Amino acid sequence: MSRTQIPNEAYAPTGAWYVAALSSELSVGGIVARTVLDHPVALFRADSGQVFALEDRCPHRFAPLSSGVVKGDSVQCPYHGLEFDGTGACSRNPYGPVLRAATIRAYPVEERHRALWIWMGEQGQANPALIPDFGFLAEAPDTAFSAGYMHVAANYELIVDNIMDLTHTDYLHAGSIAGTGMVHKVKPFTSEFPDRIEVCWFAPDVPLSPFHSQIYSSLERADQLVRIEWYLPGIMKLTANFMPCGRPEEEAFSNTNAHFITPETKTSAHYFFAATRNYSREDIKLNAFIAESREKAFATEDKPIIELVQNRMGSGDFWKLKPLLLGVDEAAVRVRRRLEKATREEEAHATPRGSGF
Amino acid sequence: MSRTQIPNEAYAPTGAWYVAALSSELSVGGIVARTVLDHPVALFRADSGQVFALEDRCPHRFAPLSSGVVKGDSVQCPYHGLEFDGTGACSRNPYGPVLRAATIRAYPVEERHRALWIWMGEQGQANPALIPDFGFLAEAPDTAFSAGYMHVAANYELIVDNIMDLTHTDYLHAGSIAGTGMVHKVKPFTSEFPDRIEVCWFAPDVPLSPFHSQIYSSLERADQLVRIEWYLPGIMKLTANFMPCGRPEEEAFSNTNAHFITPETKTSAHYFFAATRNYSREDIKLNAFIAESREKAFATEDKPIIELVQNRMGSGDFWKLKPLLLGVDEAAVRVRRRLEKATREEEAHATPRGSGF
């Protein structure tokens, strides 16, 4: 725990890899300030190209290092010039010898899949092998790749819920990025695996929405298949395939997207997303059209509703508010249970607070 | 109580008709989101023309129905498409049979006097006969009628106070809509009735203010009579009459206005107002002049002061702050006592909270 933290009921596991930023947010010498699980973090890319994450508070006078500058492989505090390297150790003290005690917390960071992954739990337990394989993001050419970031004033689980139940696209996105408007007519199939939960919708022989007709001009009707894979805590892959009716998935116009959702506080989250596709991969205009349509829908349709849901829930706990769950909520509910289990188990194994007093 | 409510000391009676909106705010198919006594409410006008009020939170995933659309006599949730009719019953479930358990609270609504009245108490006790007669509003031609709405960041009683003591017009509105500036020189007469409290000021043979000279160009001096009628909880009629000196009230240039004040939260309120008159009733320019002058005075004179009063009171209770009351406060104090009595009596008769535990 950072020294600023007030002990409180945990709302997410800390022993997990979260996406703290997109790789593209940090060029050499760049610094990003981002709060993750209530901890202010300064992410910086050193001259070596490596990215580090430090507690964003100088131990001297509590200034945010993220307002400073990168000096070689260290970051310099903007206020009085102390420097800290990527391990959190003081690497320069302008006023005398480097002080051993002047250390700050460093968070393990891994750069993978065009994203910066941060580990918020015990440092020794950070195992990069736990990062799910989203290699498709790095493999896509730039002309078939787009990514974005959105701040959402809502608990991260509400964003996960949003994606785990794609029937919302038939209503919330009816006038924008909805696929066929037929998702709510078919039954989803949910499967649990040790490392993930999958949910799948298959709508055969359905007419395309105006939006999708622009993209797949050769299709009038299609078999629509949507598959979502969720990994702890809010790492999600969404595949949306449109096949000529009756044809196998291999012939699909296929979109493989990533949704990375990271809690900022109990009631706010960082939402990173990225899209790739297997068709017209050199078409830069199409790429921009898809990116702009998605950004607009997310910003003007998903974000306002999810934030209003948080508003309507107030400080109430999801289960205590007794949601009236439907069959389509199965996948989202399984995810919530998995998240709750991971969070509670971690709390149970944690060193009791204040035990030394 | 809505499920989101945290039990707290009541600050207004719930068993009362409040104005939730002006009729003109809702055309067919329209929805208005408005919080009344801490309860988020979705008001919508069905295709039949009737207005309904529902708890503004879908029981499924807690999205605000007010962000949805009207479908016939129901409102459709914007998020996943559940529909609810005016009784609060689920009228359509896109994912299967309609669920009996999927009901939300419906609030009785009456449309009268160009306004939408909502009952926040026990549904069975809602008696439309309790709505005071403000028929003069509907009877006025459009060219002698104007209305408006203002959000005020203050407890609703501070706005009631403001109108119960019109001496403030001599100071706060000295440069704008003040009548004669002589209100503070005469003693008000207060009368209590079972259903209302009245207060009246009579200032004989006084010069008109520049503002009123523009309206009553035939008068140089006048007998000014102002009468206020207050009904529970914040329903007020204000009559301002200007008579040629010594002439009876029947010969007055008479303005009859309504002030409807509805608590949003303990420290914020909805303020609806409407004005009618018995002279120059076809004069559309005069109508606009009166409306604009009033809106400007309310927005730039009353609202800032009332909000600063709330600010200066902080979280302190009015009586505990020991106001230094003057004779002119008599009517306002009687209203405060009536409101407190109604609120306390209701609490006393309510089912004890948690009694089943």
Added chain:
Amino acid sequence: MSRTQIPNEAYAPTGAWYVAALSSELSVGGIVARTVLDHPVALFRADSGQVFALEDRCPHRFAPLSSGVVKGDSVQCPYHGLEFDGTGACSRNPYGPVLRAATIRAYPVEERHRALWIWMGEQGQANPALIPDFGFLAEAPDTAFSAGYMHVAANYELIVDNIMDLTHTDYLHAGSIAGTGMVHKVKPFTSEFPDRIEVCWFAPDVPLSPFHSQIYSSLERADQLVRIEWYLPGIMKLTANFMPCGRPEEEAFSNTNAHFITPETKTSAHYFFAATRNYSREDIKLNAFIAESREKAFATEDKPIIELVQNRMGSGDFWKLKPLLLGVDEAAVRVRRRLEKATREEEAHATPRGSGF
């Protein structure tokens, strides 16, 4: 204590002179609303020219007097017209005889050194002789004087800290108003006196910064001497002298500045500053250049960092957050201890709260 105050741990002494405003903020008939130590205060300059400070809340209906108007030697409440003189006594009641009970708290005010000093403690203990001598401010001609005001969303001690350790200028102001960039290379000398704490930096034979080269065009290198004097609670004099190398202080280009820091709340402060100089005292362009450079640096460099420090400290107490202090913090730490002692001693001698119950 004003009636609005919630008892809380004191964060500053009340028995002290604070600067509430610059003299220039109040012309005859002018009113300024300013919260000092959580107390809303209305400062007004009467027709006589004298400045008074009253609790900014009418005892009648709690309207802020600062929204009213000055009438002779009184201020008139904007809401219902009660008037109060500089002693806090009601001087006019439009509705009847003046009420003896209608008094509000008056705060002792002294106008000195182009500033308005307010005493927030027991009225009988206000001794103007305790105001430090900042006579140099009034003595400077207008063409060698500039002053400003800035609101800072941080505890006042963080601003005092900022000035007590001028090494920050080498980093925070490196591209703007830094002197030589050499302050951090020399050891500061701290001295304690009964009424003040002084800290001094002497950097011999250093090159001038681009900013200072513009001001002292005759110098290429200089001996830089900076001296800060702190008086309770946040009254500070800063002298920055630039001497031709090896020459005595009497030959310096000398800047004598004032920094007056007044707590608004526990986490916000009023920051007044003023500058004078002993060279080019008729140069109105230079005067403006210095004022504008300082305002820009304060607003875009100091204010953001100090506010972020407050943000990073959260609600944590400075000492409990265990700052890693360096030698250069000596003066600031001594000031913090002096402030803490003054605050705690005052609490210890105060009438116990609630003792009469």
